[in-house]
Amino acid sequence: MxxxxxxxxxxxxxxxxxxxxxxxxxxxxxxxxxxxxxxxxxxxxxxxxxxxxxxxxxxxxxxxxxxxxxxxxxxxxxxxxxxxxxxxxxxxxxxxxxxxxxxxxxxxxxxxxxxxxxxxxxxxxxxxxDAHAPARSGAMPGDALWVTGTIGDAGAGLAIADGGAGPAELAAAYLRPQPRLAEGRTLAPHVHAMMDVSDGLLVDAARMAAASDVAITVDLALVPLSNAYRAYSGDRLAAVTAGDDYQLLFAAPGDWTPPVAATRIGGITPGSGLTLTDAGTPVPLPASLGYQHRGR
Amino acid sequence: MxxxxxxxxxxxxxxxxxxxxxxxxxxxxxxxxxxxxxxxxxxxxxxxxxxxxxxxxxxxxxxxxxxxxxxxxxxxxxxxxxxxxxxxxxxxxxxxxxxxxxxxxxxxxxxxxxxxxxxxxxxxxxxxxDAHAPARSGAMPGDALWVTGTIGDAGAGLAIADGGAGPAELAAAYLRPQPRLAEGRTLAPHVHAMMDVSDGLLVDAARMAAASDVAITVDLALVPLSNAYRAYSGDRLAAVTAGDDYQLLFAAPGDWTPPVAATRIGGITPGSGLTLTDAGTPVPLPASLGYQHRGR
CATH class of the missing domain: 3.30.1330.10 (PurM-like, N-terminal domain)
Known part of the structure; x- marks a missing residue:
């Protein structure tokens, strides 16, 4: 199964x-x-x-x-x-x-x-x-989609930990993820939906879309990359489909600005499913949206 | 370790x-x-x-x-x-x-x-x-030691499940333990100490003695055995050192009678450690008091 x-x-x-x-x-x-x-x-x-x-x-x-x-x-x-x-x-x-x-x-x-x-x-x-505990199912049409921190560092870090060449900063992102507790405390009372990015930004965004019964668009060009990751490969599709980021992905009213460091990466509309764009131009979804347990 | x-x-x-x-x-x-x-x-x-x-x-x-x-x-x-x-x-x-x-x-x-x-x-x-949550550390000198149900059935049941001859009733005691939820709800407000018997009556009684900083005496002759166990072997030392009984072991004031089916099997005195008697006569403790995880 x-x-x-x-x-x-x-x-x-x-x-x-x-x-x-x-x-x-x-x-x-x-x-x-x-x-x-x-x-x-x-x-x-x-x-x-x-x-x-x-x-x-x-x-x-x-x-x-x-x-x-x-x-x-x-x-x-x-x-x-x-x-x-x-x-x-x-x-x-x-x-x-x-x-x-x-x-x-x-x-x-x-x-x-x-x-x-x-x-x-x-x-x-x-x-x-003492949690407001926003569900992943609360995203609403008109919301903006945000993410904290940078994406893809841990995925690169896994390759580096496996013996690849690359900065220790990325390996550390894989080996020592930092839960975004302070950001979560600040954001939770204000957002409509929130979840952590554990299996890959795209697969987790797709899960939020399914749970919320809305359509979510992510724009590749907006996804925040670290300087270390840009120097390592800068591959945006690899970044958004790699796991272990442990950043917070959240949907909040479109006219609201989060009081923590975060990047607006897309939006929510009526409908269903995940759409990927690159600087506004639709691009095909990759075959794998992230890490998914397959069973045997 | x-x-x-x-x-x-x-x-x-x-x-x-x-x-x-x-x-x-x-x-x-x-x-x-x-x-x-x-x-x-x-x-x-x-x-x-x-x-x-x-x-x-x-x-x-x-x-x-x-x-x-x-x-x-x-x-x-x-x-x-x-x-x-x-x-x-x-x-x-x-x-x-x-x-x-x-x-x-x-x-x-x-x-x-x-x-x-x-x-x-x-x-x-x-x-x-909604629990009174008596600790295992609350046994006091003067308390009586009680146990619900019968002891040793699951130990015999393991041998039977492994292919030995014996009644299905004992195998079921090993394969399908019954948590004593109703008895626990009734007893908890009244007892000084309570724990479940998971690794063996003697090792668990010794743990209660250590946690409570008291001496506990268990009398072998008082330990309740099922008819099926008596017919199977009736071995009392095997019964009190076998695991998986999941009965409740509790210490309560000596003049108190529990409102659930239970058997008085010993008592609590000042001091430390576990003493075993057989119809009042001290007998040596067995080399193993029950199941203990050893690590490797």
């Missing part, structure tokens, strides 16, 4: 009223924002990645979901499979550093034994409070 | 005030009881187990932690690794049945891709509300 088929089947199970139909990044339970993200060795991180980087990514990817809902970080629970001593100790040190850096206290979790030779599967549940 | 060493190290990380020092089965966050339990193929379930039984156990073991705190079930989040189609579909059907049977709505979760040939690692986070 693909991930989409599996999630569609899950929608037939008894759902919590705060589950948002399994169509958002988070659920709302008794006023808390809750999210769960899992990292799999060989899928979401490389076996060669430093354990401290894996710990960082585990915390950061979950807190990015809280950021997208404008939540105050309450804390995190971690499921950890005990493997070899050196990895475990390095992971612990990295987890300590990540939790401190992101002001995220540990709530609890579970520790299990990893079978010999098995790939690590790590799960974190993050809890947040 | 062993699980104990890892958890000791985790205590040096920034902890949430509701984390209970990582010394209880649950944490308390904004009035919610939260717990996370992970099942690993080859460790907590057998590769040959039916996917529906694995789904049942995943839900039941987590809700057992809520039961031990007297919580009303709010819902669950599931991290699921997509593997082969048949297993995925059977797991979904089993998850549906388990959630309905235990009145536990799905809140959300994450779906990932399982690398080819990798053992499945499944994590669930359960949330509960």
């Amino acid at each position: 693909t991930e989409a088929e599996f999630i569609a089947a899950l929608r037939g199970l008894p759902l919590h009223p705060g589950a948002r139909g399994l169509a958002d990044d988070v659920a709302i339970v008794a006023g808390l924002v809750v999210t769960m993200d899992t990292l799999v060795e060989g899928v979401h991180f490389r076996a060669a990645d430093a354990p401290a980087d894996v710990a960082w990514k585990l915390v950061a990817t979950n807190l990015s979901d809280l950021a997208a809902k404008g939540a105050r970080v309450e804390g995190a629970m971690v499921s950890y499979p005990l493997g070899d001593d050196g990895w475990d100790r390095a992971f612990l040190a990295g987890l300590d550093a990540a939790l401190r850096a992101m002001a995220c206290p540990l709530i609890g979790g579970d520790t299990v034994t990893l079978p010999a030779g098995a790939p690590r599967i790590l799960t974190l549940t993050a809890l947040g409070g | 062993t699980e104990a060493e890892f958890i000791a190290a985790l205590r040096g990380l920034p902890l949430h005030p509701g984390a209970r020092g990582l010394a209880d089965d649950v944490a308390i966050v904004a009035g919610l009881v939260v717990t996370m339990d992970t099942l690993v193929e080859g460790v907590h379930f057998r590769a040959a187990d039916a996917p529906a039984d694995v789904a049942w156990k995943l839900v039941a073991t987590n809700l057992s932690d809520l039961a031990a705190k007297g919580a009303r079930v709010e819902g669950a989040m599931v991290s699921y690794p997509l593997g082969d189609d048949g297993w995925d579909r059977a797991f979904l059907a089993g998850l549906d049945a388990a959630l309905r049977a235990m009145a536990c709505p799905l809140i959300g979760g994450d779906t990932v891709t399982l690398p080819a040939g990798a053992p499945r690692i499944l994590t669930l986070t359960a949330l509960g509300g």
Whole structure:
């Protein structure tokens, strides 16, 4: 089954009223924002990645979901499979550093034994409070589409971490994503829809369009690129289809200017689906809009 | 690292005030009881187990932690690794049945891709509300020690599921544990300490003694055995050191009689550690008190 088929089947199970139909990044339970993200060795991180980087990514990817809902970080629970001593100790040190850096206290979790030779599967549940929690389904015709930060750095960083040549700044974007918690807190009360860009700007924008039942246009020429990425390749199509950016994508009234650093990259109209333009001229969508779990 | 060493190290990380020092089965966050339990193929379930039984156990073991705190079930989040189609579909059907049977709505979760040939690692986070949430650290000298249900059935059931001869009733105790939610709701306001028996009656009683800084005595002759277990082997030491019972172990004032079916199996005195008696006569503790994760 693909991930989409599996999630569609899950929608037939008894759902919590705060589950948002399994169509958002988070659920709302008794006023808390809750999210769960899992990292799999060989899928979401490389076996060669430093354990401290894996710990960082585990915390950061979950807190990015809280950021997208404008939540105050309450804390995190971690499921950890005990493997070899050196990895475990390095992971612990990295987890300590990540939790401190992101002001995220540990709530609890579970520790299990990893079978010999098995790939690590790590799960974190993050809890947040005091959130306006804009859904990804709230984009409205007339809204402008915005994104924080720059796009494509982590995708280039993955290639660099894999042995390619390129600046350490881009590798760091892949290995140490920064959840946009402060931006999310500021934006959440004002936006119509918000989500984090985790699998690729285009696939995530398409998901917002589908959830909101609107058409979204993204203009390639407007997509913000870092100077490092421009020097590395400047490939805009690669940037908008690469994952792991963890920037915030949001829709807000067309006459509103966000009070945080963000770039207007497109707009929302009646209709459905995603349209790509380049300085206003329609261009075909690439075959792959981003990273999608395929199952086996 | 062993699980104990890892958890000791985790205590040096920034902890949430509701984390209970990582010394209880649950944490308390904004009035919610939260717990996370992970099942690993080859460790907590057998590769040959039916996917529906694995789904049942995943839900039941987590809700057992809520039961031990007297919580009303709010819902669950599931991290699921997509593997082969048949297993995925059977797991979904089993998850549906388990959630309905235990009145536990799905809140959300994450779906990932399982690398080819990798053992499945499944994590669930359960949330509960309205709980008195007695800790495992509240046992006091003068308390009596009680346990619900019968002990040892699941341990025998594992041997039977592995191909041994024996009644299906015992195999079912291993494959389909029943969280004691109603009993927990009734008991929680009255007891001093409560936890579920997951790794073995003796190891869990020893953990309650350590957390409460008291001495606990368990009398083998008082431990409740099912008729099926008596017919199967009746081995009391095997019963008290086997895991997966998911009964409730609780300490309550010596002059109090619980309003649910339960058996008084021992008592609490000043001091420390676990003492085993058989009809009042001290007997040596077995080398292993139950199942303990060892790491590698």
